[in-house]
Amino acid sequence: MTGRQLVTSAQNTWCPGCGNFTIQHTLKTVLAGMEQEGTRLDDVVLVSGIGCHAKIADYLNINSFYAIHGRAIPVASGIKLANRELKVICCVGDGDVYAEGLDHLIFAAKRNIDITVIVHDNRVYGLTTGQYTPTSPLGFKGKSTPMGTMEYPLNPLELMLASGATYIARGYTKKMDLLKTLIRGAIDHRGFSFIDVLQICATFLNLTDHYNTHTRDLPAYDRSDALLACEKIREWDYNSGAPIALGLFYQRKAPTFDEQLQHKSLPKTERLLRTREFLATRQ
Amino acid sequence: MVQDISILVGGKAGDGINSASAVIAQLLNQLGYYTYIYFDYPSLIRGGHNFAIIRGSDTPIGVHKTTVDFVLALNQDTIANHKMRFKETTLTIFNSDVVKAEGQGISVNGVLKTENAPVIMGNSAIIGAFAKAAGIPWDIIIKVFPAYIPKGTEINLRVARRAFDQVTPVYPVESIGSRRLCLITGNEAIGLGLIAGGLSAYVSYPMTPSSSLLHFLAENAQRFGITVVHPENEIAVILMALGFSYAGERVAVGTSGGGFCLMTEGVSLAGMAEIPVVLVVSQRTGPSTGLPTYTAQSDLHFIVNAGQGEFPRFVVAPGDTREAYYWSAVAMDVAWRYQVPAFILADKTLSEGTFSLDPADLPELSLGEPIDWDGKPPYRRYAETGSGVSPLAFPGTNGAVVKVNSYAHDEFGITTEDSGVVTQMTRKRMRKAALLAEAMETFSTVSTDGPANAGTALVCWGSVQGACREVARELGLRLIKPVVLSPFPELLLNRTLQGVRRLIAVEENSTGQLAALLRFHGITVDAMVLHYDGRPITPDILMDRLREVGV
Numbered sequence: 001m002t003g004r005q006l007v008t009s010a011q012n013t014w015c016p017g018c019g020n021f022t023i024q025h026t027l028k029t030v031l032a033g034m035e036q037e038g039t040r041l042d043d044v045v046l047v048s049g050i051g052c053h054a055k056i057a058d059y060l061n062i063n064s065f066y067a068i069h070g071r072a073i074p075v076a077s078g079i080k081l082a083n084r085e086l087k088v089i090c091c092v093g094d095g096d097v098y099a100e101g102l103d104h105l106i107f108a109a110k111r112n113i114d115i116t117v118i119v120h121d122n123r124v125y126g127l128t129t130g131q132y133t134p135t136s137p138l139g140f141k142g143k144s145t146p147m148g149t150m151e152y153p154l155n156p157l158e159l160m161l162a163s164g165a166t167y168i169a170r171g172y173t174k175k176m177d178l179l180k181t182l183i184r185g186a187i188d189h190r191g192f193s194f195i196d197v198l199q200i201c202a203t204f205l206n207l208t209d210h211y212n213t214h215t216r217d218l219p220a221y222d223r224s225d226a227l228l229a230c231e232k233i234r235e236w237d238y239n240s241g242a243p244i245a246l247g248l249f250y251q252r253k254a255p256t257f258d259e260q261l262q263h264k265s266l267p268k269t270e271r272l273l274r275t276r277e278f279l280a281t282r283q
Numbered sequence: 284m285v286q287d288i289s290i291l292v293g294g295k296a297g298d299g300i301n302s303a304s305a306v307i308a309q310l311l312n313q314l315g316y317y318t319y320i321y322f323d324y325p326s327l328i329r330g331g332h333n334f335a336i337i338r339g340s341d342t343p344i345g346v347h348k349t350t351v352d353f354v355l356a357l358n359q360d361t362i363a364n365h366k367m368r369f370k371e372t373t374l375t376i377f378n379s380d381v382v383k384a385e386g387q388g389i390s391v392n393g394v395l396k397t398e399n400a401p402v403i404m405g406n407s408a409i410i411g412a413f414a415k416a417a418g419i420p421w422d423i424i425i426k427v428f429p430a431y432i433p434k435g436t437e438i439n440l441r442v443a444r445r446a447f448d449q450v451t452p453v454y455p456v457e458s459i460g461s462r463r464l465c466l467i468t469g470n471e472a473i474g475l476g477l478i479a480g481g482l483s484a485y486v487s488y489p490m491t492p493s494s495s496l497l498h499f500l501a502e503n504a505q506r507f508g509i510t511v512v513h514p515e516n517e518i519a520v521i522l523m524a525l526g527f528s529y530a531g532e533r534v535a536v537g538t539s540g541g542g543f544c545l546m547t548e549g550v551s552l553a554g555m556a557e558i559p560v561v562l563v564v565s566q567r568t569g570p571s572t573g574l575p576t577y578t579a580q581s582d583l584h585f586i587v588n589a590g591q592g593e594f595p596r597f598v599v600a601p602g603d604t605r606e607a608y609y610w611s612a613v614a615m616d617v618a619w620r621y622q623v624p625a626f627i628l629a630d631k632t633l634s635e636g637t638f639s640l641d642p643a644d645l646p647e648l649s650l651g652e653p654i655d656w657d658g659k660p661p662y663r664r665y666a667e668t669g670s671g672v673s674p675l676a677f678p679g680t681n682g683a684v685v686k687v688n689s690y691a692h693d694e695f696g697i698t699t700e701d702s703g704v705v706t707q708m709t710r711k712r713m714r715k716a717a718l719l720a721e722a723m724e725t726f727s728t729v730s731t732d733g734p735a736n737a738g739t740a741l742v743c744w745g746s747v748q749g750a751c752r753e754v755a756r757e758l759g760l761r762l763i764k765p766v767v768l769s770p771f772p773e774l775l776l777n778r779t780l781q782g783v784r785r786l787i788a789v790e791e792n793s794t795g796q797l798a799a800l801l802r803f804h805g806i807t808v809d810a811m812v813l814h815y816d817g818r819p820i821t822p823d824i825l826m827d828r829l830r831e832v833g834v
Binding site: 008010040042043045047050055057058061062063064065066067068071074075076077078079080081082083085086103104106107261263264265266268270271272274275276278279280281282283 | 312430463464465466467475478479481482483484486503504505506507508509510512514515516518519520522523524525526527528529530531532534548549552556640642677678679680681682683684685686687688689690692695696697698
């Protein structure tokens with residue numbers, strides 16, 4: 001079986017050393033593995049927002065919907081509701097999904113719609129050249145906050161747990177094997193899956209040393225226990241110098257929105273007939 | 284003799300005024316009348332004053348009149364707030380427990396008590412009393428009740444009968460023929476038209492006056508085999524719809540002006556990414572929250588221009604249920620054939636008004652098919668074709684990599700900043716605009732009424748046609764109404780305007796938005812009648828206003 005050429009001829013314009021390269025490479029490896037196991041890559045759709053992360057839609061040679069800032073998730077939800085056979089993956093940025101499009105993230109988790117959200121969380125706006133995002137540390141000096149931010153970052157994993165997500169994980173681009181496992185697990189999970197991927201921004205917020213010295217693997221525990229998961233999720237608040245746990249924090253089975261909203265499609269002629277039948281009830 | 288009868292029914296919110304009006308209109312329908320219902324209600328759930336005016340006529344109508352022949356009063360406001368609606372001959376039937384008036388009073392409480400019926404059935408008593416006073420045979424009531432009051436039909440009939448027996452016939456409404464039409468609201472007609480056009484998913488966030496379309500389609504989702512989704516906000520609505528469309532499902536969204544504000548980034552995306560989508564926008568009085576439950580025609584420029592950048596769009600403004608059904612199906616077809624956003628621009632008067640629709644009179648739908656990919660890889664979502672329309676394929680198709688993009692893109696859908704490709708793709712989109720405009724020349728994009736040789740013409744759009752048509756016929760004026768507003772039917776309009784010496788625009792806004800659009804296309808109106816109090820302009824008001832401009 002010959003695998004699909006997974007990279008397009010589009011010129012890559014990410015900065016040297018950008019964490020996005022790792023996420024793209026990992027996703028590519030996961031997709032190639034799935035193809036080898038018999039998944040048709042024609043059935044995979046990638047949806048992206050706008051920002052550095054989103055260029056992945058141009059670079060990967062798979063179906064893609066390069067959407068607008070903050071709006072990848074409602075697009076992905078529509079695609080999944082239209083065709084449940086498709087595997088729908090959202091690549092989104094931290095400014096993209098935690099600021100501009102936060103409402104959609106919460107509601108997708110609340111509905112437990114069967115899509116996968118991979119957040120390229122570099123904790124800074126890259127493409128707009130260096131402003132703070134909802135996960136930037138307190139006091140971050142960006143171009144819009146030259147005196148330093150005055151707001152604490154939010155903990156997206158805690159938010160996802162509260163919202164009803166059924167697969168919650170955190171990865172790091174320098175831990176590629178773990179990231180690969182998490183992404184594959186998220187795609188295979190039936191329901192809303194969420195991975196916050198810590199990546200550095202080589203130009204505006206390079207936290208490589210901090211992440212390398214602070215990240216650690218999650219210990220073993222019952223992943224379906226929300227209280228335990230919450231405790232682990234709250235160990236690091238995206239601000240302090242606490243250890244940063246990586247891995248799958250929480251997973252549970254629940255009915256998905258898309259499986260519950262299935263409709264029986266009717267042929268055109270039948271629909272037309274039924275409009276006439278309806279009219280007759282008002283005659 | 285002209286047959287024309289109007290009935291005002293009024294009460295508190297919760298008195299069942301809306302359902303009473305539907306039953307009364309159906310009674311008139313069974314007597315062979317064309318009917319129209321105007322429903323007027325404030326933005327609240329219980330209390331306040333709701334009223335409906337039901338009108339029956341021997342010619343098609345799309346508007347109520349100021350004065351009425353019957354007043355059915357379930358509260359005192361129905362008398363006190365409507366002094367201008369009374370004529371010398373107006374007969375009042377009222378609930379004597381709570382209303383003081385001249386006419387025929389019945390004790391609704393007494394009737395309900397005798398029949399051991401709940402308060403909610405008070406409207407059946409008033410219907411029964413009206414029927415007797417109007418000389419409507421009891422067997423017609425028996426025929427109509429089950430369809431409109433499926434729950435507790437029998438007890439409602441007993442309540443109606445008891446009131447029926449307490450009243451004497453005063454003002455017989457004669458049967459004028461065997462014609463039986465379908466009574467549906469504008470929003471129902473839009474829904475049915477969308478389904479006829481192949482709708483398979485409807486996405487909407489509640490907002491008056493579009494909500495009843497959401498309710499209608501949600502309630503009938505099984506019957507029509509469609510998916511109905513109500514997401515977190517209007518931004519999600521339009522983006523979710525674009526997801527449906529990208530995956531190959533014919534989709535529509537519905538909202539009013541405020542909700543549409545949130546959708547504009549999605550509309551521009553649909554324009555750039557060439558994703559078919561139908562948007563139903565039903566206007567209410569603005570700006571901002573405005574009058575949520577009242578009408579306006581003040582979003583024409585907003586809809587015609589919404590969204591950053593330039594891209595072709597289709598905008599149609601139906602004026603009654605017949606046009607709403609037909610053009611909604613056409614809008615869906617146009618969206619998919621030309622891969623553009625298509626708007627159905629309605630207003631509260633059309634959306635929530637009930638009109639008589641003759642199913643035998645519906646125009647034949649000649650819908651086309653979108654151009655599908657021939658299956659020869661590589662698939663190019665934005666392939667250059669002579670027409671500007673690229674063949675469609677959907678994710679999941681063997682061998683097709685389907686890439687759509689909000690950025691400027693090449694034929695494969697990959698982002699580009701290349702000046703040559705940007706120019707080429709802009710021209711491709713604009714070729715679609717030209718193609719769509721050409722295709723529209725085979726449609727009746729402008730409707731006319733009144734004598735064709737009249738030197739003075741009224742020009743209007745949307746639901747105002749109801750009042751304009753009546754006045755034009757009475758005064759011997761020509762009536763010209765563009766139904767399609769984008770692409771603007773400039774050629775046909777100019778042809779239609781031949782021989783017109785004086786052109787008067789009639790619109791429900793304060794600036795003359797159609798008049799401005801006409802001016803942009805080189806057509807000047809000589810006078811404007813503008814009406815903007817949230818209520819539809821009635822023929823008598825229009826007549827007075829036309830006198831002021833010298834007609």
